[in-house]
Amino acid sequence: MTSLAVLEPGGSAATALYIVSFSLFILGLKQGTHPTTAKRGNLIAAAGMAVAVLTTLLLDGMGNWGLIAIGLAAGSAIGAYASIKVKMTEMPQMVALYNGVGGGAVALIAWSEIRHGISLGGPMPLESLIPTLFAAIVGSVSFWGSNIAFGKLQEVIPTRPMAVPGQQIINAILGIGVIVVAVIIAIDNDPPSQGLFILILVAAAILGNLVVLPIGGADMPVVISLLNAFTGLSAAAAGFALENVALIVAGTLVGSSGTILTLEMATAMNRSVSNILFAGFGGAPAAVAGSGEQRPVTSIGAQDAAIKLAYADTVVIVPGYGLAVAQAQHAVKEMANQLEARGVTVNYAIHPVAGRMPGHMNVLLAEADVPYEQLKEMEEINPEMSRTDVSVVIGANDVTNPAAKNDPDSPIAGMPIIEVSEANEVIVIKRSLSTGFAGIDNDLFYEPNTSMLFADAKAAASEIAAEIEQL
């Protein structure tokens, strides 16, 4: 084995370079707080990654260059191709996929560490054995869970919740079983058993599948965020096992960011993370919505909507999941352009869980060239609602339901909503009166100042834009 041979593994020079690397990660993430600096921040973080990779390649005693080159080339080519081809609406499943391969890499590294420990003979030191076992379990769960999440979002696998009878019990047995076997490996550690280790990998893989399969499409963003945190933590654990400071810090950063995002999303849906994971609720068929009585709604066409909008001073557009599904972002932007050409002020109110992952709606609207300044967060826009002439709800439902505020018995009671009905007039563009994923009726549709425009989001927005142009 020939080596480029400059840096002693674990030596001061290598560690110093790893410190440079994780400092660049932190700097890069700090720049992510504003859209004008975020792009540079991403480049800074990528530079940190380059430093870390080069440092590792320069470690003394490294060999197998041919295989390293093959792995790097194949992985880079696949990653680059996928990232260039992916549509912005498919971003959640892309993140799931990258997350999965990260988790898979961790599980494989853990396996190799165990083999390394066995080859040295004798018991493996617990301070490397325990993190290795942790990395194996979490990495394997993350790999399989992310792949299922990808499959569901890509609609390769049905998005509805799929549960087998006794699911919770099976999961519990698997979860406890994995931990018990891990403890046995740690106790009977002379050397650690590779057979039992592989058993753990497999059981964790089944667990990853079973936990994510019953979760509905609408809850998938929370799951991806959680799995992202998991992969980060498993990378940190691999860092403990390999005594690599770059892995520990970078993995932990991802673990804490994933945790924050997961909790924020759960709060925005007013549900606990465990409810999302174990209730099999998201995307459930709309169970008996309301009393079934027919309540009168005001239905309008594109032309009426165009007139209401064109003669308003201020319009707030509330985009939701349906807009992403209908790929209506460009049509909506065209409608906004027509309004702005007539001097109407247009803003967008973005609920924290609009779209298929947090901030996803912002990406879709940015893709359609909506200026960043017009994208308002919920807390920012709600006080403005009473001064708004027309609010237009496009493909959003539960996040506008006044029941969340008014009805303490509602399943979504307490969920923060965008207060669209505070505006003088509300136009809801929606295909039917069907319920959102919470499976409950939306009182907004029946309020006196609400007009329903029953149509596909994309078609309706294009039509309204055309009508405004002709006014």
Next chain:
Amino acid sequence: MSIMTEVTIFVLAVFVGFEVISKVPTTLHTPLMSQTNAIHGIVMLGGLIVLGYADDGLEYVIGTIAVAFGAINIVGGFLVTDRMLAMFAKKPKPKADADGKGGAGK
């Protein structure tokens, strides 16, 4: 590096992570998630170390796959984040109907 040094680093990193991430506005959460996703591609280092010091058949296979997985994670993650963030950057106002998608309807 002693285990307690590692734990110290870990705990400090938890706080740094919470501190930095909680300042990112909701608007940028998707690119943020994508960028942190790319950062956990750092596990490729582990793959490189495994493969670089491997000396039997199975290790070669495990190591090569781990490196390839890590490279997908890193390269794909940073590139796609860059694509997204480029959309947020200020652009010279283009004519929005250029891409034909939003066109004037019927």
